[in-house]
Amino acid sequence: MTKKHSNITIKDIAKICGVSRGTVDRVLNGRGKVKKEVEELILKTIQESQYTKNRAGRALRVLTTQPVVGVIVSGGRNPFFDDVLTGVHKAEKELADYGVRAEIINLRGYDVQHQLDAISSFMPRISVLILQAINDPRIAQSIRELKQSGVPTITVNTDLENSDRIFYVGSDYVSGGETAAGLLGMITGGKGNLGIITGVSTLLGHIQRLHGFETRLNTRWPEIRTIARASAMDDDEYSYQATLNMLLEHPEIDCLQLIAAGTYGACRAVIDTKREKKINVLAFDNVPTTVEMVRMGVVRALVCQQPFEQGYLAFNAAFDAILSGNKTQGENIIVENQIRILENL
Amino acid sequence: MTKKHSNITIKDIAKICGVSRGTVDRVLNGRGKVKKEVEELILKTIQESQYTKNRAGRALRVLTTQPVVGVIVSGGRNPFFDDVLTGVHKAEKELADYGVRAEIINLRGYDVQHQLDAISSFMPRISVLILQAINDPRIAQSIRELKQSGVPTITVNTDLENSDRIFYVGSDYVSGGETAAGLLGMITGGKGNLGIITGVSTLLGHIQRLHGFETRLNTRWPEIRTIARASAMDDDEYSYQATLNMLLEHPEIDCLQLIAAGTYGACRAVIDTKREKKINVLAFDNVPTTVEMVRMGVVRALVCQQPFEQGYLAFNAAFDAILSGNKTQGENIIVENQIRILENL
DNA sequence: TTGTATGCGTTATCAA
DNA sequence: TTGATAACGCATACAA
Numbered sequence: 102m103t104k105k106h107s108n109i110t111i112k113d114i115a116k117i118c119g120v121s122r123g124t125v126d127r128v129l130n131g132r133g134k135v136k137k138e139v140e141e142l143i144l145k146t147i148q149e150s151q152y153t154k155n156r157a158g159r160a161l162r163v164l165t166t167q168p169v170v171g172v173i174v175s176g177g178r179n180p181f182f183d184d185v186l187t188g189v190h191k192a193e194k195e196l197a198d199y200g201v202r203a204e205i206i207n208l209r210g211y212d213v214q215h216q217l218d219a220i221s222s223f224m225p226r227i228s229v230l231i232l233q234a235i236n237d238p239r240i241a242q243s244i245r246e247l248k249q250s251g252v253p254t255i256t257v258n259t260d261l262e263n264s265d266r267i268f269y270v271g272s273d274y275v276s277g278g279e280t281a282a283g284l285l286g287m288i289t290g291g292k293g294n295l296g297i298i299t300g301v302s303t304l305l306g307h308i309q310r311l312h313g314f315e316t317r318l319n320t321r322w323p324e325i326r327t328i329a330r331a332s333a334m335d336d337d338e339y340s341y342q343a344t345l346n347m348l349l350e351h352p353e354i355d356c357l358q359l360i361a362a363g364t365y366g367a368c369r370a371v372i373d374t375k376r377e378k379k380i381n382v383l384a385f386d387n388v389p390t391t392v393e394m395v396r397m398g399v400v401r402a403l404v405c406q407q408p409f410e411q412g413y414l415a416f417n418a419a420f421d422a423i424l425s426g427n428k429t430q431g432e433n434i435i436v437e438n439q440i441r442i443l444e445n446l
Numbered sequence: 447m448t449k450k451h452s453n454i455t456i457k458d459i460a461k462i463c464g465v466s467r468g469t470v471d472r473v474l475n476g477r478g479k480v481k482k483e484v485e486e487l488i489l490k491t492i493q494e495s496q497y498t499k500n501r502a503g504r505a506l507r508v509l510t511t512q513p514v515v516g517v518i519v520s521g522g523r524n525p526f527f528d529d530v531l532t533g534v535h536k537a538e539k540e541l542a543d544y545g546v547r548a549e550i551i552n553l554r555g556y557d558v559q560h561q562l563d564a565i566s567s568f569m570p571r572i573s574v575l576i577l578q579a580i581n582d583p584r585i586a587q588s589i590r591e592l593k594q595s596g597v598p599t600i601t602v603n604t605d606l607e608n609s610d611r612i613f614y615v616g617s618d619y620v621s622g623g624e625t626a627a628g629l630l631g632m633i634t635g636g637k638g639n640l641g642i643i644t645g646v647s648t649l650l651g652h653i654q655r656l657h658g659f660e661t662r663l664n665t666r667w668p669e670i671r672t673i674a675r676a677s678a679m680d681d682d683e684y685s686y687q688a689t690l691n692m693l694l695e696h697p698e699i700d701c702l703q704l705i706a707a708g709t710y711g712a713c714r715a716v717i718d719t720k721r722e723k724k725i726n727v728l729a730f731d732n733v734p735t736t737v738e739m740v741r742m743g744v745v746r747a748l749v750c751q752q753p754f755e756q757g758y759l760a761f762n763a764a765f766d767a768i769l770s771g772n773k774t775q776g777e778n779i780i781v782e783n784q785i786r787i788l789e790n791l
Numbered sequence: 792t793t794g795t796a797t798g799c800g801t802t803a804t805c806a807a
Numbered sequence: 808t809t810g811a812t813a814a815c816g817c818a819t820a821c822a823a
Contacts, residue, residue: 108543110800121810126802134808156543157509158800160502161815165802198453198501276790283789287633287746317789401632440785444628444662445621455816466794471818479792503816506799510818 109150118143156424164200170419171227173219177209180388181408188412201420213237229419230254234261236305253428257415259306270415270434272406274306277438278313281383281404284440285358286322288381288401293356296347297330300361307361328354333363340366348374359384368394387441395443403441410436454495463488501769508768509545515764516572518564522554525733526753533757546765558582574764575599579606581650598773602760604651615760615779617751619651622783623658626728626749629785630703631667633726633746638701641692642675645706652706673699678708685711693719704729713739732786740788748786755781
């Protein structure tokens with residue numbers, strides 16, 4: 102029932118095959134210089150014995166190499182990414198004993214060339230790349246090349262298609278949108294005149310979120326009618342104007358769904374219109390200005406995608422990839438969409 | 447800025463003090479047999495250099511001892527604790543490379559003597575104890591004795607007072623109750639006639655949760671009046687009867703808050719009364735039968751305390767205590783109260 | 792009372 | 808093409 106002893110080691114493999122540890126190691130790490138038939142025997146034995154590298158042993162060895170994990174996000178001044186990076190730092194601190202370290206590049210905006218340059222600047226220093234990826238074929242190509250040279254990429258917060266990233270750490274945006282729809286239905290009692298303030302259409306996640314939201318809303322809460330839709334352009338000033346115009350133009354609007362950034366600006370507009378009947382405002386992500394609006398009672402509820410956990414889990418997963426020596430595909434790590442109200446902010 | 451190299455090691459301490467590694471080790475692990483002045487010098491050096499045992503080195507050494515973590519819960523047939531134990535097993539699997547193993551005792555009910563016996567049965571086999579503690583002085587005493595003999599205790603899910611447990615892993619029950627209150631206010635629009643189905647009064651967590659709920663409800667949503675209150679006695683059949691009687695006796699009740707177990711029974715009662723106007727039912731914890739009730743639309747929303755994470759984090763923390771060799775007080779690990787609706791179950 | 796040698800598993804280096 | 812050995816940091820059995 103209970104396994105009596107620790108797992109099989111390189112030494113065991115060596116003994117079984119009648120060779121030395123060195124030879125097994127050469128096969129394991131593909132260094133060549135091993136006779137074909139010996140290599141085959143060793144590979145077969147590894148297969149059959151289900152051998153995997155022991156992390157405790159690796160850890161001690163890895164310590165001598167002082168590996169670096171590269172992190173690239175396009176956070177700019179967005180406080181959401183402060184949380185992501187705080188998570189990275191927390192994990193880095195906890196893993197300090199293993200000699201692993203994070204090197205972080207925080208870009209402003211989503212320029213493909215800038216991201217490519219940032220990736221290049223990391224080479225050949227890093228062992229693993231954590232990337233908030235722009236969904237562009239050139240980035241995908243860069244990730245493939247990185248992998249060729251032995252550096253696996255983990256995408257965080259934002260995934261991209263047709264690349265060789267080993268897995269994605271982040272939220273399910275469609276599900277996040279659906280959750281927001283469910284929440285809106287619950288708060289409004291399933292009836293209302295809705296205004297939607299969207300994000301920017303170049304970000305895959307925002308599109309997925311909007312899609313999840315609208316689909317779910319239409320099927321489950323058909324009596325919530327969408328009156329107007331405008332983009333906040335990821336900017337609070339723009340958001341303020343767009344929201345103000347919308348509310349003045351459509352006095353019948355009684356609930357507002359923010360899809361992405363711009364919550365603070367939209368809330369100021371809501372406050373400035375001084376409606377008698379309160380508007381139900383829902384938004385995403387618990388960044389400080391948004392939290393303030395929940396505290397003030399302007400925003401009723403949030404759907405949050407746990408930025409801290411995203412960074413924390415991504416860095417831990419990166420170190421795990423180093424430890425296991427496994428650079429192949431793994432399971433995505435999906436953080437849950439959390440509902441936040443005043444009481445559990 | 448960036449630390450150039452790995453941290454200070456025993457070898458460094460030894461060199462600085464002009465003694466051997468063995469002597470430093472004797473001081474570190476308090477084995478005595480060291481000259482007073484030498485010991486003092488070593489201790490001072492350790493202090494000043496901020497030395498801590500390196501986990502990578504410890505890991506490899508710990509592997510040879512095959513440490514066991516004892517886990518005691520009073521889960522009985524409650525599926526909530528299945529999730530806790532699944533979390534333990536997940537962590538155990540991930541840490542298999544380090545030779546650490548969990549030994550689990552799942553008791554039925556909250557009998558102090560049974561829990562004491564379970565603890566005894568673990569000794570002297572285990573290195574750390576994870577305990578869903580009954581809040582009783584005898585248990586606290588047992589935890590103190592365990593610590594004396596070098597075995598630290600981590601409480602999980604349920605904490606106890608005045609003991610020497612090194613920290614608690616679980617939810618904040620008061621905050622959970624407050625969250626439920628906020629949710630109820632939001633769903634009802636702040637007006638309603640409420641029935642409360644409570645848990646058993648012997649469990650500290652349930653009392654705290656009820657307290658958080660009622661306090662918050664009264665201050666923030668005074669127009670939700672509590673019409674009736676009954677206990678489900680942690681039993682679905684009992685819960686069914688109590689709820690049925692309550693609903694028949696008070697036809698004005700239009701919302702129902704479950705505090706602890708018994709959700710399934712209460713829901714059956716709600717269904718059986720066949721009210722024309724729907725009752726808003728809120729409950730705790732996403733156990734399978736409760737999830738089913740959310741899917742059926744009987745329960746509107748849940749507050750969940752992440753049982754899987756509790757087990758997962760507790761076991762990882764236990765291993766961390768082994769690795770760091772640190773048996774002293776640490777920070778509690780508080781899992782958040784999550785709001786669940788149909789869309790993010 | 793103190794120092795030294797050994798081993799945990801992996802891997803790099805050097806010798807054969 | 809292979810084998811032997813040392814090193815990472817810690818802990819312990821044994822020698823001095």
